[in-house]
Amino acid sequence: MNLHERYGLRHIINARGTFTPLGVSRTPEPVIEATAEALRHFFDMAELQRVAGGRIAELTGAEAACVTNCVAAGITVAVAAAMAGADAARIAQLPDPAGMNRCVVVQAGHLVNFGQPVEQAVRLSGAEVLTAGDADGCLPEILDARLAEDGVAALLIVDSRLSWGDNVSAAEAVALAHARGLPVILDGAAQDLRLPALLATGADAVLVSGQKYLSSPTAGIVLGRTDFVAAILAQEKGIGRAMKAGKEDIIGALAAVEYRQTLDLDAWSAERRAEAEEFAAALGTLAGVSTRLVADPTHGPFWRVHADFDDARCGRPAGDIAHELAAGDPPIYVFEADAAQGTLNFELLSLGADERRTIVDRISEIVGYEKD
Numbered sequence: 115m116n117l118h119e120r121y122g123l124r125h126i127i128n129a130r131g132t133f134t135p136l137g138v139s140r141t142p143e144p145v146i147e148a149t150a151e152a153l154r155h156f157f158d159m160a161e162l163q164r165v166a167g168g169r170i171a172e173l174t175g176a177e178a179a180c181v182t183n184c185v186a187a188g189i190t191v192a193v194a195a196a197m198a199g200a201d202a203a204r205i206a207q208l209p210d211p212a213g214m215n216r217c218v219v220v221q222a223g224h225l226v227n228f229g230q231p232v233e234q235a236v237r238l239s240g241a242e243v244l245t246a247g248d249a250d251g252c253l254p255e256i257l258d259a260r261l262a263e264d265g266v267a268a269l270l271i272v273d274s275r276l277s278w279g280d281n282v283s284a285a286e287a288v289a290l291a292h293a294r295g296l297p298v299i300l301d302g303a304a305q306d307l308r309l310p311a312l313l314a315t316g317a318d319a320v321l322v323s324g325q326k327y328l329s330s331p332t333a334g335i336v337l338g339r340t341d342f343v344a345a346i347l348a349q350e351k352g353i354g355r356a357m358k359a360g361k362e363d364i365i366g367a368l369a370a371v372e373y374r375q376t377l378d379l380d381a382w383s384a385e386r387r388a389e390a391e392e393f394a395a396a397l398g399t400l401a402g403v404s405t406r407l408v409a410d411p412t413h414g415p416f417w418r419v420h421a422d423f424d425d426a427r428c429g430r431p432a433g434d435i436a437h438e439l440a441a442g443d444p445p446i447y448v449f450e451a452d453a454a455q456g457t458l459n460f461e462l463l464s465l466g467a468d469e470r471r472t473i474v475d476r477i478s479e480i481v482g483y484e485k486d
């Protein structure tokens with residue numbers, strides 16, 4: 115009996131991408147095997163972090179690496195490291211930041227909510243956020259003025275499709291912070307497919323989710339400067355205790371990074387494009403539905419299918435179609451951020467051909483008739 119049958123859980127079709135409330139991703143078999151194998155054994159955990167971190171760093175071209183429970187945890191412990199360093203007394207004192215620089219500069223357009231406001235992930239360490247710029251964006255001189263204020267411990271930048279506004283580029287923001295001797299933490303949770311670009315910014319710690327496109331068990335992979343990564347790991351003896359990675363997460367993250375090395379990214383990208391084109395063509399044959407491929411706005415090597423629904427011909431607005439899909443059996447989840455403009459978006463990366471067909475069939479049933 116599979117898990118869904120045994121526990122009465124519904125099979126979900128997730129066309130919403132690496133969405134945490136839907137279980138994020140599907141892990142490839144070799145990574146599952148490595149993760150399961152880890153659970154059979156004891157390890158010296160410090161040695162495991164050191165060896166796995168060393169190998170992850172080597173494979174990704176980072177100076178050093180370690181693994182935390184997830185990226186949200188990584189943000190909190192990286193901020194703690196910026197405040198306390200590897201100093202045992204300071205680590206024990208947090209989240210009381212008395213006597214430490216406690217401000218983390220964040221551009222207003224980077225104050226995203228990934229299920230939790232990023233600001234709270236910062237505050238959990240005892241730090242506070244100093245906002246630079248406003249909803250329209252931030253100019254380099256405004257960011258620099260913030261970085262120059264008393265008590266600043268770090269700059270946090272977020273590379274995500276959730277951010278908004280016209281912000282200072284990551285490379286320029288890093289240069290400004292470094293000119294003032296401040297470390298930079300880069301949250302690139304869902305950006306592991308373009309890790310070389312994130313590392314090239316020169317950020318002191320780049321954080322990517324293991325469980326998003328990398329498809330490992332839940333893990334936050336921290337890549338960066340050797341002493342800063344060591345200070346991040348040192349927080350496990352303090353507030354980071356509740357944010358540590360388990361042996362299965364560390365081995366799973368390592369196995370996923372190794373698995374990624376075996377992937378021909380161009381070929382992978384071409385296959386995903388062909389799937390998206392086939393899906394777009396099939397959905398586009400329905401009356402009142404027109405489809406197009408849209409490149410990932412954060413420059414990942416893949417496309418989403420955007421479908422525009424004509425309310426009059428479909429008999430209902432796009433938002434209602436999304437709700438009917440989610441209420442159906444199996445429940446189908448799509449991006450509905452643009453539903454008010456008549457558009458639903460589909461990310462198909464981890465779906466099988468049968469699941470892609472089920473989505474088209476269900477929409478066809480809802481919309482009711484074939485294109486004439």
Ligand SMILES: *Cc1c(COP(=O)(O)O)cnc(C)c1O
Nearest residue numbers: 184185186228274301303304323
């Ligand atoms: C998903 C996400 C996070 C949180 O990652 P977890 O690994 O789930 O903690 C943080 N920041 C951004 C931009 C994200 O997209």
